[in-house]
Amino acid sequence: MASRLAGKRLIVVGAASGIGLAVARALVAEGGKVVIADIAEDGGRRAAESMGEHARFVRCDVSDEASVRAMIEAATEWLGGLDGLVNNAGLQRAGPIETFAATQWDALMAVNVRGVFLATKYAIPHLVASGRGSIVNTASLAGKRGGPGIAAYAASKGAVMAFTTASALELARRNVRVNSVCPGFVDTPFNQPAIDFMGGRKAQKDLVKIMVPLGRQSTPEEIAPLYVFLMSDESSYVTAQALSIDGGVSN
Numbered sequence: 001m002a003s004r005l006a007g008k009r010l011i012v013v014g015a016a017s018g019i020g021l022a023v024a025r026a027l028v029a030e031g032g033k034v035v036i037a038d039i040a041e042d043g044g045r046r047a048a049e050s051m052g053e054h055a056r057f058v059r060c061d062v063s064d065e066a067s068v069r070a071m072i073e074a075a076t077e078w079l080g081g082l083d084g085l086v087n088n089a090g091l092q093r094a095g096p097i098e099t100f101a102a103t104q105w106d107a108l109m110a111v112n113v114r115g116v117f118l119a120t121k122y123a124i125p126h127l128v129a130s131g132r133g134s135i136v137n138t139a140s141l142a143g144k145r146g147g148p149g150i151a152a153y154a155a156s157k158g159a160v161m162a163f164t165t166a167s168a169l170e171l172a173r174r175n176v177r178v179n180s181v182c183p184g185f186v187d188t189p190f191n192q193p194a195i196d197f198m199g200g201r202k203a204q205k206d207l208v209k210i211m212v213p214l215g216r217q218s219t220p221e222e223i224a225p226l227y228v229f230l231m232s233d234e235s236s237y238v239t240a241q242a243l244s245i246d247g248g249v250s251n
Contacts, residue, residue: 184246
């Protein structure tokens, strides 16, 4: 029986689908006890039920401070404490800068940046109390190099990377590690706005073949093991890192 995360009490924010769902499943498979936090109630409940007694769903709107605070309280009560937090909730929007609505910019920042800050803020006391805390923030290849049509999204993920570094340095002496994962092209519906901007799936596949040395997108299941590593004691000396998992684009 897998036990790399035996005894670990974990929260995955944004785990009703996509990368977050794959991560939550991988954490449970490795022995973790996981709270799935998401605004999507139906998907979140189905996800938790599919993982059995070691997972539970808690609704959370990451842009709302009261909702995040309540989620952390409910999650830590059920878990009996907290050893790890995955900030994966995200929003994707695409479009030219000159026609991109300010309301869309604000929505991206509210979910992708504010949400990471709020969950981190309320999780810190519990992670410090555990004596072995780990936070993993989902950033993106876009946060490292951007691209046409995704300026707002890239800005939000760049902010996540900067927040990761600063919070890692702030929390290091309290034995809480903070890292970010930067996926490249991942085959998930989350990226549909960017795919539409590129001109559709065929155009995206053609771009992937040109840009990605491995010549293909990844699946969420290929991304999840990196989160398992960062949640485990195997990564006890890893902090303040932005780890790329993008098929060789970042080289």
